Amino acid sequence: MILATVGTQLPFPRLIRALDDLAPSLGRVVAQIGDNPETPRHLEHHRAMEPRAFDELFRQADRVVAHAGIGTLLAAKKHHKPIIIFPRRAAMGEHRNDHQLATAKQLESHAGVYVAYDEQELERLLRLPDLTPPDDTPGMSLRDLQGAIREFIVS
């Protein structure tokens, strides 16, 4: 199952439309669409979801598609699910600036994180048979940060 989410703050019609077009050929796709202006025709969709229900879908998903929201990224890491990031663009009125593009570029090198900069890449990544899940052990970066905090506290 593919789980898609746009977060709770802003709708993301371009992502939902792309997924809706692809849904009939992708198997089960469940999407949290927020305040999307259009009603999807093919997607199994929810405007918003209870945290518990959302967690359950996360567990069932074999890949996650999302805007470049950090909350979703952290959840994908926690649940050990490959995530495809489709960043919002300011030029298309999807966010007030292009910080999601900057986030996506920074995250591209992380294992288990895939970035689609346009609808073609999105389709390609959705159809790839095997995506690597993110590491579920704490990364070097997290251990370094914990170490710095610890050192400060005990000093």
Next chain:
Amino acid sequence: MTRESEGIQQVADAGPRVLAVSSSGGHWEQLMLLRDSFDGCDVQYAATLAGLGERSGVGATHIVPDFNATRPFRTMMGLLGVARVVWAARPNVVISTGAAPGLIALVVGKVLGARTIWIDSVANVERLSLSGRIAGRIADLWLTQWRHLARPAGPVYHGAVL
């Protein structure tokens, strides 16, 4: 103080008393990813939402009001609420991953003689949050989670929760 915080046990003779404060959502998730940093400390958590501590397995938390600068009256009441929690916790170290209530906790902690740590949210990729920029004036350890946002005068980068 709220009823939730009355159930918090103080452990005598533990390590430094740490008060870790965060808003709900991503801020809290990040704080939880960092909790191993407090091993051996007498740590108390404060959150803007009841039940988060229990759900994350760290026990009851103090509850602090949620607010941001757009609502002056709520902010005023929020300041008082945070001040009471910090006062009651008597921390040696106050740490926050944001947002505004965490900043206020650092300010109050500082006034009461605690050392302070600000960890700007990993969501702030292009620039620090407003709270994070203000925190730079008072935090003894001022951290960004993005290398490109670090500056010689701070914030510093020592890794990220990613």
